Amino acid sequence: MGIKAAQGYLPIKSIRACLKQAGISVQDIDLIVHPGASYPSTLDSVARYLEHQFHYAPLAETVNHQMAHLASAYYCSQFDEAMCLSYDGYGDQLSGALAIADSSGIRILETMEGINSLGLFYSMITSYLGFAVERDECKVMGLAAYGGDGVDLSEVLAPCDGGYRFDKGYLPDDYKRRNMFEPFYTDKLVNLLGPSRKPGAEITQYHKDVAYAAQKRLEDCAIALVTHLHRRTGLRKLCIAGGVGLNCVVNYRLSTLDFIDDIFVQPASSDRGIALGCALYGSNQNSQAINNLAHVFQGPTYSRSEILDAIELASVAYREIEDPATVAAAMLSEGKILAWYQGRSEFGPRALGHRSILADPRSAKTKDEVNSRIKFREEFRPFAPSVLAAHVSAVFDTRSLSPYMTIAFPVKDHWRDRLGAVVHVDGSSRIQTVQQQTTPLYHRLISEFYQRTGVPAVLNTSFNVRGQPIVETPLQALATFASTGLDALFMEKYLLEK
Numbered sequence: 001m002g003i004k005a006a007q008g009y010l011p012i013k014s015i016r017a018c019l020k021q022a023g024i025s026v027q028d029i030d031l032i033v034h035p036g037a038s039y040p041s042t043l044d045s046v047a048r049y050l051e052h053q054f055h056y057a058p059l060a061e062t063v064n065h066q067m068a069h070l071a072s073a074y075y076c077s078q079f080d081e082a083m084c085l086s087y088d089g090y091g092d093q094l095s096g097a098l099a100i101a102d103s104s105g106i107r108i109l110e111t112m113e114g115i116n117s118l119g120l121f122y123s124m125i126t127s128y129l130g131f132a133v134e135r136d137e138c139k140v141m142g143l144a145a146y147g148g149d150g151v152d153l154s155e156v157l158a159p160c161d162g163g164y165r166f167d168k169g170y171l172p173d174d175y176k177r178r179n180m181f182e183p184f185y186t187d188k189l190v191n192l193l194g195p196s197r198k199p200g201a202e203i204t205q206y207h208k209d210v211a212y213a214a215q216k217r218l219e220d221c222a223i224a225l226v227t228h229l230h231r232r233t234g235l236r237k238l239c240i241a242g243g244v245g246l247n248c249v250v251n252y253r254l255s256t257l258d259f260i261d262d263i264f265v266q267p268a269s270s271d272r273g274i275a276l277g278c279a280l281y282g283s284n285q286n287s288q289a290i291n292n293l294a295h296v297f298q299g300p301t302y303s304r305s306e307i308l309d310a311i312e313l314a315s316v317a318y319r320e321i322e323d324p325a326t327v328a329a330a331m332l333s334e335g336k337i338l339a340w341y342q343g344r345s346e347f348g349p350r351a352l353g354h355r356s357i358l359a360d361p362r363s364a365k366t367k368d369e370v371n372s373r374i375k376f377r378e379e380f381r382p383f384a385p386s387v388l389a390a391h392v393s394a395v396f397d398t399r400s401l402s403p404y405m406t407i408a409f410p411v412k413d414h415w416r417d418r419l420g421a422v423v424h425v426d427g428s429s430r431i432q433t434v435q436q437q438t439t440p441l442y443h444r445l446i447s448e449f450y451q452r453t454g455v456p457a458v459l460n461t462s463f464n465v466r467g468q469p470i471v472e473t474p475l476q477a478l479a480t481f482a483s484t485g486l487d488a489l490f491m492e493k494y495l496l497e498k
């Protein structure tokens with residue numbers, strides 16, 4: 001199995017896989033763009049590494065980390081002209097940037113210095129609540145929906161004209177060096193909030209209220225930033241990237257601002273999307289045409305014979321079926337929990353119907369089943385639905401498509417009871433809208449499920465267990481199938497059942 005969000009490793013296997021997929025060698029590369037513009041040794045390190053691996057180092061240049069985030073958002077969006085927001089923990093001495101972008105490129109208007117960071121603020125609260133820094137921020141977001149008023153963080157972080165004010169005295173001095181379970185806050189925060197939660201300890205209402213207060217602070221500050229950016233630029237389309245862009249509740253609040261016409265959130269907003277941003281930035285510098293992102297199914301695919309080889313190696317029973325979408329829809333409507341492994345894998349953190357675990361979204365009990373039999377996640381974390389694009393505004397409070405699960409929309413009142421497994425406690429859902437043209441087989445599966453049940457959605461969660469990356473190869477799929485309580489695995493046209 002791989003290493004989830006591997007940090008500190010040089011991605012040589014990924015580099016070789018990309019070269020193989022593109023059918024080129026390292027000598028065919030015109031330019032390598034690498035983040036780390038503020039570190040003088042970056043280019044030397046890159047060149048030495050490539051020389052060591054390939055005996056050849058193409059021309060390389062650096063770009064600022066925040067510019068790479070901005071490029072990953074703007075060039076993937078379908079906008080001609082847009083305001084762009086990058087915000088994260090920190091990168092290249094900065095924690096964010098405000099920019100304007102059009103066909104001539106991206107121009108940074110303002111930057112946020114490293115420690116003055118909305119991402120670090122949220123990581124600090126993540127640590128205070130006993131979770132892992134730079135990994136479990138999404139848990140704080142999930143927990144916030146259970147909280148209410150009662151905790152005041154206005155001394156720590158507050159929106160202001162032009163952005164926000166963050167009191168850095170709450171963060172340790174060595175904020176750049178840490179392991180994920182070391183306390184990432186100072187005594188000043190403990191004096192304000194009381195003792196922190198120890199990892200694994202009971203989660204009390206107070207902890208939920210702290211998460212709620214932090215989430216509200218983050219939302220209000222993001223709104224202040226975007227309002228400021230809009231006033232400076234007069235633009236009404238917004239691109240977002242950086243780790244804070246993964247906060248789908250903030251994204252929803254931003255999408256509802258009356259001066260926002262359209263919003264694009266880079267699906268791999270965190271540093272997983274940095275390489276893409278670097279490549280797009282370099283392509284634009286080299287005057288190469290850039291197509292916006294049509295879908296995220298950019299990963300490897302495996303032939304039928306490779307899949308069959310893996311199944312035979314694992315010595316498990318299987319059968320070939322003519323129409324997996326119909327068979328899977330029928331099984332889902334009977335309450336079965338399935339793994340759905342089809343075509344090229346997804347780029348980014350979400351499984352979007354090619355490496356997914358699927359279940360019937362109608363009953364809240366399904367959520368517990370998926371958790372206890374397969375995912376082993378905390379019970380407060382919500383699951384998300386994939387919904388037929390044509391039905392999105394009938395079920396959710398939006399008229400926009402949201403193909404990458406980047407925004408949590410309110411579920412319409414009369415649908416909440418019908419989607420018990422995928423509606424969060426605050427009545428929202430982080431939806432994936434599914435269109436026929438981008439993922440036809442998955443679209444047909446959900447359409448078949450709709451024909452049978454009258455519900456145009458399925459529960460979709462990534463095909464992995466807690467702590468592991470999403471499965472990539474057929475053998476990884478088989479291993480995860482064998483080690484969990486999944487009822488069935490569909491791999492292309494092959495069906496394995498327990």
Ligand SMILES: [Fe+2]
Pocket residue numbers: 065069088089090091242243270271
């Ligand atoms: Fe970043």
